[in-house]
Amino acid sequence: MARWFYSLVWYLALPLVLLRLKRRARQAPAYGERVAERFGDVSARDDRPLWIHAVSVGETVAIAPLVTLLLEREPDLPILITTMTPTGAERVRSLFPERVQHLYCPYDLPHALARFLKRIKPRALIVVETELWPNMVAACKRRKVPVLLANARLSARSAKGYAKFSALTRPMLNNLSLVVAQNQTDGARFVSLGLPNQNLVVTGSVKFDISVPDQARIDAEVLKRQWGSERPVLVAGSTHDGEETKLLDLLSQLQKKIPDLLLVLVPRHPERFEAVNQLAKERGMNVCRRSESQPTADTQVYLGDTMGDLLMLYATADLAFVGGSLIERGGHNPLEPAALAKPVIMGEHVFNFAVICEALAQAGGLLQVDSDAALEQQCLSVLKDPQKAAQLGSAAAAFVQENQGALERLYQQVESVCLKDRS
Structure with a gap:
């Protein structure tokens, strides 16, 4: 009987479902x-x-x-x-x-x-x-x-x-x-x-059980040479509405102490690529869209607006932020950057990956923050300390390997x- 009522609700809601599909x-x-x-x-x-x-x-x-x-x-x-x-x-x-x-x-x-x-x-x-x-x-x-x-x-x-x-x-x-x-x-x-x-x-x-293709590492090195191999890079993957604003504000703050810092921004949903592009431009930032041109030494924000490239983009990172965690979305998979031996940072909202995130943090491969100020502080500490970044990245990679x-x-x-x- 419960499933009968459930099905009835589905049929009654179908016009709204189709309207939502049309809007999307x-x-x-x-x-x-x-x-x-x-x-x-x-x-x-x-x-x-x-x-x-x-x-x-x-x-x-x-x-x-x-x-x-x-x-x-x-x-x-x-x-x-x-x-x-x-x-x-x-x-x-x-x-x-x-x-x-x-x-x-x-x-x-x-x-x-x-x-x-x-x-x-x-x-x-x-x-x-x-x-x-x-x-x-x-x-x-x-x-x-x-x-x-x-x-x-x-x-x-x-x-x-x-x-x-x-x-x-x-x-x-x-x-x-x-x-x-x-x-x-x-x-x-x-x-x-x-x-x-x-x-x-x-x-x-x-x-x-992640396998990182050799080609992903090769393509990452090519990309890094285009924007400058020595530049520190913060990659923010699978971001959502409400997070990009925080990350762009973060970039402005971090650039006061790390002037050549590059933010690689990869929104979770393709339909938001243009909105995020405009968001960065409104702040007067030099934005390069991956789908349109190659980055240069002047690029401040590199927008990953192509599909299937997130793993490769994580491979360019000195620090990887995993999105869906600064807002109550529940977070996304931190194991991809971890498998690449990248230090990982996330917000407090990680209930979709609670067990993995807790274990990764205990292993020393993940930093979690509960405020914008803490996010800035932790990013700065990792980006300005290559030895700390390497230790975090090594711990992250070891954690992935031990659990395969x-x-x-x-x-x-x-x-x-x-x-x-x-x-």
Whole structure:
């Protein structure tokens, strides 16, 4: 009954959902494309693909090592990845241009999911991290499609939200074949919400199994020569509205003591590139957009407005700030700059990566700040002390290396749950 009311609310809210989609398409035209896929209107196929759902860029990047491993070990396995965002779609295309198909995931509407599953006929569904939907899970259960939640995480805040709708949450979790959690704390939250204990496995986070391409390091060195190899560089990745203003103000303050400091600014969402560009220009700063020109020694702000380059840009850093943490967004993945042996700094709002951030800080690879003044002070202390920066970076890289191995453990669970029937 609870799911019936949930579905009714979805149908009643559909005009608002479509209106929001139309508004987003004004800023990012890709939102207006392939809309039929969001209602399950896709081409039929008979190859029974492994369906992987990764809501956006972060989840796509997180699951990419598993997809790569599957392609290596199961060369005949068809793989379909769905996302909800165009940026996620673009990342799928850039990472796997030939062997993996991309579609937009249907909305959590019974008729859309029924149409989608009838035409796709997936052998199993892997959901990445937290993107669980009641009708999606129920529809798979009805069609005997195993559902595995991979690299699962559940913050205390999200758990409280799920608990408010236990009539929906408990049956949904009971219908999952397996939850492969990043850590015991998150796993315990799933169990407390209704997941059967025997359906939980803790493997660690596959985000530790980062492989830094040699080309990323080469491209970073080329870029550094363009703006001046000796210049100190602060890279701010995955930033959100409200953070860029703080970071540009920070740059102005830091340049009083480090005049040649360069800020590399990489907003999380492409539709905000132009707004951030204007924000920097309004302050009279010399801005260079990566998509338009090469930086020079006079560049003060280098705007990373291209997709798929964040890891390379982190490789140019003397200090890496990870966004979504100065505001109540919950923070983004600090392990990418850590794997590059870069000192990492974040704000206090890291509930999306609470366990990882706490452990990284205890290992000596992450600095956390709770005010603008503290952010300025810590940035200054690292940027003016190469030895401190090197120690922080070494500790960060060691932390990543010590925690690797979750990918193989996750693959074994996927093999047992999702690939039992190879026919």
